[in-house]
Amino acid sequence: MNDSAYTTEPTAAAQPDRDLDDPMVSVENLKKHFPLFEGIFQKKAGEVRAVDGVSFSIAEGETFGLVGESGSGKTTTGRSMLRLTEPTSGRVEIDGQNVVDLSDGELKRFRRNMQIVHQDPASSLNPRHRVKSIIEAPLKIHDYGDSEARLERVEELLDMVDLPREFMYRYPGQLSGGQKQRVGIARAVALNPKFVVLDEPTSALDVSVQARIINILEEIQEEFGITYLFITHDLSLLKNVADRIGVMYLGRLVEVGDVDSVFGSPQHPYSRALLSAISTISEEDELAKPDRITLDGEVPDPREKPSGCAFRSRCAHEFDACAVEEPELYERGPDQVARCFLHDDRFEEGAEWE
Amino acid sequence: MSTKTSLPFFDTESAARKERIRQLKRGFRTFAGNKLSLVGLAMILTLVVAALLAPYIAPFPEHAGAGVYFDQASEPPSATHLMGTDTTGRDIFSRVLFGARLSLLMSGIVLSIAISIGVTLGLIAGYLGGTTNTVIMRVTDIFLAIPPTLLAMAVVAATGASLFNVMVAIAFSWWSWYARLVQGEVLSIKEDEFIESSRALGSGWVRTTFKEILPNVVSPITVKATLDMGFVILVGAGLSFLGLGAQPPTPTWGAMIAQGRNYVTSFWWIAVFPGLAISFAVLGFNFIGDGLRDVLDVEVD
Amino acid sequence: MADPILEVKNLHVHFETHDGTAEVINGIDFSIDRGETAALVGETGCGKSVTVKSIMGLLPSATIPEGEIRYKGEDVLSLSDAERHSRRGKEMSMIMQDPMTSLNPVLTVGEQMMDVLKWQGRPRLSLSKLVRDTLSTGAKAEHRTRAIEMLGEVEISAPERVFESYPVELSGGMRQRVLIAIALLSEPDLLIADEPGTALDVTTEAKVLDLLDELVEERDTSVLYITHDLGVAREVSDRINVMYAGEIVEQAPTADLFANPQHPYTRGLLESIPTLSTGIGDGIEGHLPDYTNPPAGCRFADRCPHAEAACHEAYPYPRQTGPDHATACHLFEGLPARERHESLATDPVNIGTAPWLTGGDAPGDISADGGTDQ
Known part of the structure; x- marks a missing residue:
C-alpha cells in the first residue's frame, strides 16, 4: 500500500483508462430519482436519489462487479441501464448505442442485445410455463427461426447450462433453486446478447449450488465473449468473478478500480469496512483482509442523506470539510479511484489514512 | 459424473406425462379429502349425464314441449310418473330432465360471455394501470352496485322476454365480478419478477398480459366459475319464474315452479320437484367449488 | 462432554405427506456443554430448522418415533405441554432469523418486552394474578426498568425512545438487536439463534454477531447457532455439527x-x-x-x-x-x-x-x- 507513488491531484471524474479505449458498456452520470408522495392528495414531497450520478465503463468480455449494501442503488443502477425502470437522466451506451435515447419500439428490438438474470429464480420464471416455453420466449419475441430451429436452440442452451434436455418438459416448480437459475441463464443468453446484467444471481442459492452457477456463467462468458455487470453484496464472491469493481454507497460510486487493486488496497474507508466484515474460512483469508472496522450506526435513510460526503455519518475519519462538499474521485492507482478527501492534498488529515 | 448418473433415465414425454398424472392424483386426493366435494362431483356428474341423455332416459320425451294429456293430469308421484304430472298431464320427471339441459347450457353460455369480458377488462386494467385502470374499474364498480336480477329485468323489459335475452342480460351484469377478481390478481402477479423478465426480453404488453399473466389467474377464475354456475342457474330460474325467461312450453325449472305455485297446497309435486332440482344443482356446484378452492389454494371474493 | 446442558440422542423426526412418510431427521446425536457455543451448519432443506423446532417443541405436525432430547439431564420429550412451555422462554429462548417479521407490528417494542417479562415461563396466569400485575404499578415500573436496561445492553443508544417505538420505525439492525434483547430478557441458560443476521447487511451482520458473542460470553450462556454459512460458524462457535x-x-x-x-x-x-x-x-x-x-x-x-x-x-x-x-x-x-x-x-x-x-x-x-x- 504505497500510496505515495500515486498522484493525489483531484481530477474531475477521473476514470481509469485501461479499459476505456473502446468499452462495450459505458455509463455516464446515470441518475434515477424516485418521487416521494405524501398525504391523501399524493402531493410530491421530495425525491429519493436512488442512483445519483454514476459513471463507469466495462470492456468487452469483462465482468464489472457492483457491490454495496441494501439501499446503495446497485440494483436500481442495473435496472436503469436496461431501462426496466426509466432513468431520470444520463447516458448508457451499450455496443455504441445510447439506450436512453431509444424509442419504445427500438428499445424492444434492442433488448436482444442486453439481458438480465434476476436474483430470485423462484419468482423470475413463470410457474405456469414449461421450461421449453420459458427459454423459447425470447426466440419467439425476436422471430428466431421456425419451431424446429427454436427447439434446436433450446436444446443447445440446456446443454450449455448443463441441464438434461428432458427438463424442457418440466415446470419450474419441479426444479431445484439451482436448476431454476440455470433456466434463467439459458433464457438470458438465448439470443447471444452482448451485455447481461447479473442481479445477485446466486444470493438466493446455497453455496454448493452457487459455485456451479458461477462456473457456468464463466464458461458462457469465455465462449461467447459476453460482457457482464455482476451486482452483489458478497465481496468474496466478487473477488472471484469480477475483473473490475465499483463500490456503491447511497447512490454514488465511492471507489472504482481493478479488482486486485481494490481488494489489495482499498482506498475508501467504506470499501475497507466492507472488506473487513467478510467472514472467512481460513487463516490465509483472515490475513488477506483488513482488521475488523466497526462502522457507526447503519446506512442512513436515503431520503435524508448527509450533506457533503454521504458516508461521513459512519466514517471514523470524518473532518470538517466532509460536511461541506462532496469529494471527487481521486486517482489512486493506474486503475483505481476513490471518493474521499483523505486523498486530497489540501487537507493535512490525509496523513491519518494509514 | 454426478448429475447424469444421479438422474434416473427417463423417456421425455412419458416422464412428463407421469409427472402430470402424479400431480393430478395429488390434487384429487386433496379434493377428495373433503368428502362434500366428492358428493358435489357425483351430483353434478349425475346432472350432466341426465342432461346429455335426456331424450333417451326421459320416460316421456314428448312431454318436454306443449301437450295436453287430461287423462293423467295432476297425478301424484307413482311408478310411471316418478315425480307426478302437472295440470296438463305432462310427466314432471321428463320435464325436469330437459330442464337440466337448459339450465346447464344457459349457465355455461352466460359465464363464458361474462368471463370473456370480465377477464379481458380485468387483465388490461390491472396491467396497464393508470387512467385505463381507473376508467375500467369505476365502470366495473357501477355494474357491481346493481343487483344482477334487477339489471336483467330491466334489459329484458326493454328487449322482450326470451331465453337469449335473459342470457345476455345476466352476462351483462355478471362480468364485473370477474373484472374485479382478475384485476386484483394481476396487481399482485405484476410484482413478480417473471413479469419484469418478460419485459426485459422485449415483449410488449399484449404478450405479457395474455401469455404471462393470464395462465396465472386461471385457478381463481375456475373456482369462481364453478361456484357461479349454481348462482347463475338460480338467477335464471328466478327470471323465468317471473316470466321473463324462456316462454312456455319450454321446460325451464323456474317456469315450472311458476306454473305449480298456485297448486302448492293441492298438487305440491308440480312446484317442489323442479325446486329440488335447482337446489340439487346449486348445492352440487358449491360443493365442487369448495373442493377446488382447497386444491388450487386460492381465495375468491 | 462433562456437563452437557443439552443432549440430543438418536433423534428421528417424521412428517406425514401426500407422498408418504418423510424421514426428515434420521437419528442425530449432538450435545452442547455449559457455556459452549455449538453450531449446526447445513444447506437449505438439511433439517437444521426442524431439529431446532423439535428442541423447542414447536413442531405440532411432526412425529418423533425415536430419540431423546435432554435438557439439563431431563428428557423434554416426555414432559407435558405446560411443562415444556414453562421451560421455553425462561430457560431456553430463541432468536428468529427474520427481524422484519418476528416482531408484532402493532405493538411497541416496550409492550412486547413487558409481555415477555409478565408471561415468561408461565403457560397461563391466574386471573387474579393478571389483574394484580396489571394494576400494580410497582411490578410494571420494575419490568420497564429491566426492559430498558436490556435495550441498553444490546448497545441501543436511545433505549427509552426505542422502548416506545413500533418495529416499523426501527432499522433492520435495530430490530435484530431488539430481538436479541427480548431473547436475553429472561436470562436463559440456552439460547438458540436461527441464522441471526442473515437478513442484514454485511457490516451490520458483523456487528450484531460480535455483540451477541460478547453478551453470551458475559453471561456464560450456552448457544446453539443455526447457520448455512461455515464462515459465520467459524467465527462464532466452539464446535461444529455439519448436517446433510x-x-x-x-x-x-x-x-x-x-x-x-x-x-x-x-x-x-x-x-x-x-x-x-x-x-x-x-x-x-x-x-x-x-x-x-x-x-x-x-x-x-x-x-x-x-x-x-x-x-x-x-x-x-x-x-x-x-x-x-x-x-x-x-x-x-x-x-x-x-x-x-x-x-x-x-x-x-x-x-x-x-x-x-x-x-x-x-x-x-x-x-x-x-x-x-x-
Whole structure:
C-alpha cells in the first residue's frame, strides 16, 4: 500500500483508462430519482436519489462487479441501464448505442442485445410455463427461426447450462433453486446478447449450488465473449468473478478500480469496512483482509442523506470539510479511484489514512 | 459424473406425462379429502349425464314441449310418473330432465360471455394501470352496485322476454365480478419478477398480459366459475319464474315452479320437484367449488 | 462432554405427506456443554430448522418415533405441554432469523418486552394474578426498568425512545438487536439463534454477531447457532455439527474441522465457498435425496465423488476418527461414535482410504482434488 507513488491531484471524474479505449458498456452520470408522495392528495414531497450520478465503463468480455449494501442503488443502477425502470437522466451506451435515447419500439428490438438474470429464480420464471416455453420466449419475441430451429436452440442452451434436455418438459416448480437459475441463464443468453446484467444471481442459492452457477456463467462468458455487470453484496464472491469493481454507497460510486487493486488496497474507508466484515474460512483469508472496522450506526435513510460526503455519518475519519462538499474521485492507482478527501492534498488529515 | 448418473433415465414425454398424472392424483386426493366435494362431483356428474341423455332416459320425451294429456293430469308421484304430472298431464320427471339441459347450457353460455369480458377488462386494467385502470374499474364498480336480477329485468323489459335475452342480460351484469377478481390478481402477479423478465426480453404488453399473466389467474377464475354456475342457474330460474325467461312450453325449472305455485297446497309435486332440482344443482356446484378452492389454494371474493 | 446442558440422542423426526412418510431427521446425536457455543451448519432443506423446532417443541405436525432430547439431564420429550412451555422462554429462548417479521407490528417494542417479562415461563396466569400485575404499578415500573436496561445492553443508544417505538420505525439492525434483547430478557441458560443476521447487511451482520458473542460470553450462556454459512460458524462457535439430509455427517471442534475436514460433503461445501486467496470451487452436483424414499446407505452417496457401490447399501454410522472428531463416512475407519452402532461395526465396509489422504496432499488442503471434477 504505497500510496505515495500515486498522484493525489483531484481530477474531475477521473476514470481509469485501461479499459476505456473502446468499452462495450459505458455509463455516464446515470441518475434515477424516485418521487416521494405524501398525504391523501399524493402531493410530491421530495425525491429519493436512488442512483445519483454514476459513471463507469466495462470492456468487452469483462465482468464489472457492483457491490454495496441494501439501499446503495446497485440494483436500481442495473435496472436503469436496461431501462426496466426509466432513468431520470444520463447516458448508457451499450455496443455504441445510447439506450436512453431509444424509442419504445427500438428499445424492444434492442433488448436482444442486453439481458438480465434476476436474483430470485423462484419468482423470475413463470410457474405456469414449461421450461421449453420459458427459454423459447425470447426466440419467439425476436422471430428466431421456425419451431424446429427454436427447439434446436433450446436444446443447445440446456446443454450449455448443463441441464438434461428432458427438463424442457418440466415446470419450474419441479426444479431445484439451482436448476431454476440455470433456466434463467439459458433464457438470458438465448439470443447471444452482448451485455447481461447479473442481479445477485446466486444470493438466493446455497453455496454448493452457487459455485456451479458461477462456473457456468464463466464458461458462457469465455465462449461467447459476453460482457457482464455482476451486482452483489458478497465481496468474496466478487473477488472471484469480477475483473473490475465499483463500490456503491447511497447512490454514488465511492471507489472504482481493478479488482486486485481494490481488494489489495482499498482506498475508501467504506470499501475497507466492507472488506473487513467478510467472514472467512481460513487463516490465509483472515490475513488477506483488513482488521475488523466497526462502522457507526447503519446506512442512513436515503431520503435524508448527509450533506457533503454521504458516508461521513459512519466514517471514523470524518473532518470538517466532509460536511461541506462532496469529494471527487481521486486517482489512486493506474486503475483505481476513490471518493474521499483523505486523498486530497489540501487537507493535512490525509496523513491519518494509514 | 454426478448429475447424469444421479438422474434416473427417463423417456421425455412419458416422464412428463407421469409427472402430470402424479400431480393430478395429488390434487384429487386433496379434493377428495373433503368428502362434500366428492358428493358435489357425483351430483353434478349425475346432472350432466341426465342432461346429455335426456331424450333417451326421459320416460316421456314428448312431454318436454306443449301437450295436453287430461287423462293423467295432476297425478301424484307413482311408478310411471316418478315425480307426478302437472295440470296438463305432462310427466314432471321428463320435464325436469330437459330442464337440466337448459339450465346447464344457459349457465355455461352466460359465464363464458361474462368471463370473456370480465377477464379481458380485468387483465388490461390491472396491467396497464393508470387512467385505463381507473376508467375500467369505476365502470366495473357501477355494474357491481346493481343487483344482477334487477339489471336483467330491466334489459329484458326493454328487449322482450326470451331465453337469449335473459342470457345476455345476466352476462351483462355478471362480468364485473370477474373484472374485479382478475384485476386484483394481476396487481399482485405484476410484482413478480417473471413479469419484469418478460419485459426485459422485449415483449410488449399484449404478450405479457395474455401469455404471462393470464395462465396465472386461471385457478381463481375456475373456482369462481364453478361456484357461479349454481348462482347463475338460480338467477335464471328466478327470471323465468317471473316470466321473463324462456316462454312456455319450454321446460325451464323456474317456469315450472311458476306454473305449480298456485297448486302448492293441492298438487305440491308440480312446484317442489323442479325446486329440488335447482337446489340439487346449486348445492352440487358449491360443493365442487369448495373442493377446488382447497386444491388450487386460492381465495375468491 | 462433562456437563452437557443439552443432549440430543438418536433423534428421528417424521412428517406425514401426500407422498408418504418423510424421514426428515434420521437419528442425530449432538450435545452442547455449559457455556459452549455449538453450531449446526447445513444447506437449505438439511433439517437444521426442524431439529431446532423439535428442541423447542414447536413442531405440532411432526412425529418423533425415536430419540431423546435432554435438557439439563431431563428428557423434554416426555414432559407435558405446560411443562415444556414453562421451560421455553425462561430457560431456553430463541432468536428468529427474520427481524422484519418476528416482531408484532402493532405493538411497541416496550409492550412486547413487558409481555415477555409478565408471561415468561408461565403457560397461563391466574386471573387474579393478571389483574394484580396489571394494576400494580410497582411490578410494571420494575419490568420497564429491566426492559430498558436490556435495550441498553444490546448497545441501543436511545433505549427509552426505542422502548416506545413500533418495529416499523426501527432499522433492520435495530430490530435484530431488539430481538436479541427480548431473547436475553429472561436470562436463559440456552439460547438458540436461527441464522441471526442473515437478513442484514454485511457490516451490520458483523456487528450484531460480535455483540451477541460478547453478551453470551458475559453471561456464560450456552448457544446453539443455526447457520448455512461455515464462515459465520467459524467465527462464532466452539464446535461444529455439519448436517446433510437429516443426518449429522461430521462433528468436531471448530478449529479441528477447518484444519482437517473429513466428510466429502464438508469438503465440498468448504471448497464451494468463494475465498479471497484460493478462488471458488466447482460446487456439489445433484440435489438432496427424496425424504419419503431415502437411500438405504449413505444419503450423500448420490452426490459424492468418492462413492462406491457399497456406499449406496451400507449405512455410514458416525465413527470416531480423532479424539474429538466424528465422521459418518465409509472412507474412514474408527470405532462407532455411538453405542447403538456397534453391531454395524463388526462388518465394516471397505472402500479404501480418502484419496486426499493417500495422494500426498496435506490434510488441510481443501483446494486439493476433493470436489466433483467431471
